[in-house]
Amino acid sequence: MGCKALKFLFWVSSILCLALFSRGFTPADNYLIDCGSPTNTTVGDRVFMADNLASKLLSAPENVLGNTSKSVTSSDDSPLYQTARIFTGVSKYTFSISRRGRHWIRLYFYPFVHASYNMSMAKFDVSTDNHVLLSSFGVQSLTVKEFSVNVTTNSLAITFSPSENSFAFINALEVVSAPDQLIQDTAGSVQSSVTFQGLTWQALETVVRVNMGGPTVSFENDTLWRTWVPDQRFLVGKNLALSVSNIGAVKYVDGGSSEDIAPSSVYGTCTRMNSINDSSSNFNVTWEFDVDPGFQYLVRFHFCDIVSEALNLLYFNVFIDSSMVVRDLDLSTYLVNILAAAYYMDYVTESATSNKIRVSIGPSNLHGTYPDAILNGLEIMKMNNSDGSLSGLGTISSSSSSSKKNVGAIVGVSVGVASGVLLAGVLFMLCRKRRRLARQRLSKTWVAFSINGGGTSHTMGSKYSKGTTVSLNSNMSYHVPFLAVQEATNNFDESWVIGIGGFGKVYKGELSDGTKVAVKRGNPQSQQGLAEFQTEIEMLSQFRHRHLVSLIGYCDEKNEMILIYEYMENGTLKSHLYGSGHPSLNWKQRVEVCIGAARGLHYLHTGYAKAVIHRDVKSANILLDENLMAKVADFGLSKTGPELDQTHVSTAVKGSFGYLDPEYFRRQQLTEKSDVYSFGVVLFEVLCARPVIDPTLPREMVNLAEWAMKWQKKGQLEHIIDPNLKGNIRPDSLRKFGETAEKCLADFGVDRPSMGDVLWNLEYALQLQEAVVQGDPDENSTNMIGELPPQINNFSQLDPNGSPQFHGSSVDDLSGVSMSKVFSQLVKSEGR
Template sequence: MSLSLFFSSLLMNPRKPPSMEANTLLLLSLALLSLICFSTSFSPTDNLLVNCGSNTNTSFTSTDSRIFVSDSTKQGPVSLSKGQSISLKNQNPSPNSPTLYSTARVFTTASSYQFNIKRNGTHLVRFHFSPFKAQGFDLSTAKFSILVNGNLLLSDFSTKVVVLKEYVFRVDSNALEILFSPVCKSSFGFVNAIEVFSAPKDFILDEGAKLVSANGIEVYKNLSSHVLETIHRINVGGSKLVPFNDTLWRTWIPDDDFLVLKSAAKRAVTTHVPNYQSGGASREIAPENVYMTAQQMNKDNNPLQSRFNITWNFPVGSGGVRHLVRLHFCDIVSTSLNQLYFDVYLNGYSAYNDLDLSSLTFHVLSSPMYFDFIVDSNDLGAVQVSIGPSAVSSLMKVNAILNGVEIMKMVNPSHLRNESKKRTVWIVAASSIGGFVLCLAVFVVILACKCKKKKPKPTRVESAGWTPLRVYGGSTHSRMSEVTVNEYRSLKIPFADVQLATNNFDNSLIIGSGGFGMVFKGVLKDNTKVAVKRGVPGSRQGLPEFQTEITVLSKIRHRHLVSLVGYCEEQAEMILVYEYMEKGPLKKHLYGPGCSHLSWKQRLEICIGAARGLHYLHTGSAQGIIHRDIKSTNILLDENYVAKVADFGLSRSGPCLDETHVSTGVKGSFGYLDPEYFRRQQLTDKSDVYSFGVVLLEVLCARPAVDPLLAREQVNLAEWAMQWQKKGILEQIIDPHLMGQIKQNSLKKFGETAEKCLADYGVDRPSMGDVLWNLEYALQLQESDSKSSREPRDDSNANAAELTTPRIAPQAPSINTETETDSGDGPSEIRNSQVFSQLMTNDGR
């Protein structure tokens, strides 16, 4: 029995108890998964592990096989650089105690370790303390301070139990000095082991964290410059995780002891491994087991419509101290997209409203995501975390989830003072002189400022739940400025103009949302109606899509492709501005509330327009452009129902002339994704053809590409419809509003076209040019039941020979043209075409 068959049977029959064979296979598969994860664990550039006070190397435990190196050697990347210390060995160690804790380094005077650093950046530093008695020393009576590169991390520290202290901070030099300083002459310090290793580059980001307080929500900057001390690391809804389960060798503990009302929470568990590719987190942010368990609202003993919060209290020490709170989310409770909307609160203040995880994770369930918040501990010396249903939650789907919590104290480092009188005198003298110079400088600056015209300050954006997009590399601006120079300067729109157009991003002007962010209706100074797409924080897809959209749309022009009005990247914002599409996405006109029930002729004309746009994308340049996310929400309609293909954030250049495909990671939307692309990760323009085939069936049947609420055989539209097509009775499943409208020949040609688009292998699918020919022919057959004056032709694609098409080809487009004529639609002046894939829908990737 294969692993894949076993898991399939387990998912198909969740209530059936597994057999002995199944149990054995499950254990073996989980063990194999652990070994795979361990073998592909993070490999830090700096990885310095010290077994203090020992003359031998040793591993921590049997499951943590990392080797801690003896500190007795005077060579290597770690050395004792100064002070007096002795080695201590526990003669009566506990049988359950790790070997690493059987020795210690004792410091009788201020003494330090020197660590050679290969790569600057964020590092994790851990100190292991396990007190014991030996050779006249009782380590539980030690009292000392620890300074790292002169910054005081621990003051007057002592412990009578085993303690692990972990810090995260940035190292900006090629050396790291850790100083152990006894508090007085009669005292001493000690340590059993030290870990210093590099963290992943995006482990702590400068931008993106939100400061949550009574004053609302503000952007918190330069987070990576702070020293962070780990206080709590919680696996919500799960069991204890030891370092073996974590690529950064962390320990996660259960949340039971922190729940305020245990009966309010109910555990959620999944056997599905989280999809890291679609989320905003990595295994280094949190391991799989954290995202595979959660706490959700316990509604078993409550009425269906009742709303309540789940609350945790985490003690952190004295009140008023600032902390970084990292919350981990992974939607393992929903059965379909856009089911779960909930709110997040910290210390009773709103931190995130109407959180919809699926809109931030390429619209893929079970995708890990995390958010960073900055809060001050409350008067009781605790940080309170609460989650509860959003006001927009459906009464049938009221729920909220949380998968993990990390709380880190923001240490305020203080530098070691030199108490010598000589230095004190010089400090006083320098301060006096400096004060005089400073006063003089201030006086000069004031005079200069009075001579200058005072500039008005930009209006501050106040929007609950919003922080500027996290930017790679810690810059306050996106990398567009680094790669484009002057190429796209003409498209730049000042942030003040965007604010004015949207009435400072007034919530009443929100017309939709997608994976990139919220969309606002606006009016520019010249009275042009626009759709303003504003990047959402925490969306890892944001920066690449922002760049791709600008790059693609600034170089192509076509009546059936959207046009970019401009973009803005000021104040850490990523904003794309398009002309407003009056009728919105095609999907809105096919099914759902307010559906307009388009006629068959209208639907054909819309499909033909979209096909023209895609054909131009594929053939308008040497390599062509592959859209990669064709779906009914990415086909927009203007006031005359003219179709335009939109949202080029996932677009890729096609293969070179001597290549057949582009090798790339799989991206797209469920229900529309080319199965061959998914299997082989080889992208061609035929992947767009497959997605377009699904759209054709949406247009014909007026139902979503995937509907998990239907019977199993009907969930996937493409599979279900093709069963009827191959039986020759496709008319049995068409939109009831089309009954009696479609002529048989037109329906037959349309069905054949969709079937060819959905062939399992790309080589068997037609080109978009062939698809366009056949759709135009289907329209001719609809308008006239007699034989068309445009006779069918032999398809140029040998593998799609059954697709009969008219002889006259549409005019071949040329890239970068300002105007062009499309056969069948008359002149097509280049207007600022309306754009955006999710103007009036919550659907995204």
């Protein structure tokens, strides 16, 4: 069947299903106003009230001189945009609410030019009693703003406040009840195992609502009058995706989604991995969306398996930015083994640090599964900040009495609804005091900490003894008895040593339940003593991430400093690159290891209110588990990053020779970009499989970073790569990988990418390695690059804040310090 015939069938099926569509929800409150219009206006099956009939809803303060509102007329043909109401002073609509709960607020704007008003020049705020919806808002083209708020009183006021020497306007306005079940109170948390609670009280602004793999779904074909747009313009790499339609297969069942959550025309289409007839496919399908930094976002995934012919055939992973939020998703297990059942999942992000959010789906790594993934629909909604604002700028224009209602709008992640700003402040101060006292106690007596990320129990002892049972999910703090550590390591048997570092020896150990562990025993003669021991415990006891090595326990008895970690079966990344005789990794494995390490570092940099800077990123501190999954280790030198009003942390220089950031070395000013530099060295180490400092080589080759950069700038990186990789790297993958490493090694931190951008580029390098154009007989051919869309093939056209295109600097080292001179004096690459 030809493409035209397939497209025809697709559109016919869509139209037939839409024709069968019927509304099921009747709103208790349903205010529709065509602002400025002298007559009612019909749009679809909805009637917008004439403005003069709604005049009783509109009020303005008595102290505003002159007419505070006027009607003007447009020549535009769209029914809701032919008239507008102008506000020259603070004015508000007040709506009587018959049923409390969540309501839609939709604001329609079209800035046509009138004889008296050029509405594209308007600047104004829009607020409710409890929330700022828009601040310093201006409109340049037709715009619809959609909000969802929880109304807890018998009225809702929407206030328009013109900026100084300006005015406000509105073309049409909706206040409509929404179903109570539309927004549940809880959701999953990105980068955290803690469930987010308190969504019920959040004001939400719709950022985007997307119908994957299908056409626009208009408000007339949605029970809640929403509009769903096609996903094509958000796709990164359109050739990696296929559109599928099977609307008739959609089933709504108990425990799943409903027609009010999303219509069948959304669940009945999907975007799917373009992996048909290629069982070796390994890439993600990615969408990118614009967002405002500084806010958390509710991301809702809509799934419906309309592609499988039987149950338990489709397994895939789901990502938000660099975080995997669902692993090995099997949709048929969620809904009592029913195929093509509609289902949705909600996740709340951390506060956005970028102006982009990327959503991805990709194949599962489960053995025996075919590489495939689908997504049917997606919604992204901005959540109000702690001030109740969705803009971060404006203030609430309401009476002093209504400001008291703000208290209930501030929501905590793990404790539900907070009592208010005062309580939040008190809790903040108490937490700070408690953390300070805990650090003081820890530095003096090494009081045990609590592991809160596990759900299993381990018996701390060898498999030959009874041992001491310690529960990882217990609320009680614990530490590991020295006797149990001795038994687990066969009394620190030297034949069990698996590594030696600056802190001391690392032993392989085995607990009585068979769990393998790595035991790091501090050397009393080491300069890396109490401070690093304390830092390691403080850092790893609060972090839980699949790409960070987990700390199981510690022992401080008998003047010992012992740390116990999960055991990493395949040792260090360094050991697989050179000098150990371990099996060499192929190119795909190496890039995947780099991706995993980048995810761990990205989490450190962005997962908390203040960044955590590792300060000792190197191949010896990237460990591999039995599946070669990478985890970042050794947090003894880690340090929290600068405050919000600072650019850096001033601190003594620490790190490992060969990986040290030259700017940090010169200025003793630490930022996250110091980790980025070190990671760039690791990337070249992975590519070239040689020590980062090798004094036995000719002078120009001693320092790997300087040597590799010379070849990278020549565009001849292939001449120095690991011989084991020659002929096995696709040229475009090598080029992207080399460019990423080069940008990481920029002289100045400001010119280096963030770890999030590094991660995105590495994932793209892997896709370039794995991508094969259908019908291309040469698997190593790079002809497929020409098939990529322009925004992927030419990064320079993308927005610099959200794209992998970075702007480097060729500014010389201002201090005059040559890093070659420094490194040429060193003979011990592992020294700190």
